[in-house]
Amino acid sequence: LMALAIFGLMLPLLTLIIKLDSPGPVFYSQDRVGLNRRRRRDEFGGDDRRKVIQPGRPFRVLKLRTMSTNAEVRGPQWAKKNDVRVTRVGRFLRRSRLDEVPQFINVLRGEMSIIGPRPERMVFIRQLEKEIPNYRDRLLVLPGITGLAQVINGYDNGIESVRRKVELDRQYIKKAGFVQDGSILLSTVTVVLKGEGAR
Secondary structure (H helix, E strand, O other): OHHHHHHHHHHHHHHHHHHHHOOOOOEEEEEEEOOOOOOOHHHOOOOOOOOOOOOOOEEEEEEEOOEOOOOOOOOOOOOOOOOOOEOHHHHHHHHHOHHHOOHHHHHHOOOOEEEOOOOEOHHHHHHHHHHOOOHHHHHHOOOEEEOHHHHHHOOOOOHHHHHHHHHHHHHHHHOOOHHHHHHHHHHHHHHHHHOOOOO
């Protein structure tokens, strides 16, 4: 609530600069996959061979728009370094992580946590769970705005970075607790202040 209150004071200015920079809406929402309530942590690392139509709870993630409105006219794709689809204001929003603040609404709704694995789109989950063992273990806890993989691994840029992310997410789930969460929050502040990992 505190983060959203501060964000609300900044929103008129952010709305103005986003609108002046590029045509389109101020906010951006996208379907993501969240917590899998059909599996439990005591199944962690188990062999789950069931065909699951919906591997986790779907929800609409909220963000400030940082890309042009035709960013995915050629289909879903990962953000790249120096991505030409990102607007000028969008680069600032991503570097400062201000584009992520609306996701605190998802936290209030119970769809996300402040800390946890990054929520992913179904199209990428279907692709990646075929290539990376235990990929769906990431869905054993609520997805987060920040997390161990986000502060260490940054944005995905290929299959190998996703493999690292999955292992970091599994490591987080195994050791989840206040001490680890506190450490991740401090690391997140450092990453935001340095503008690291933004694309």
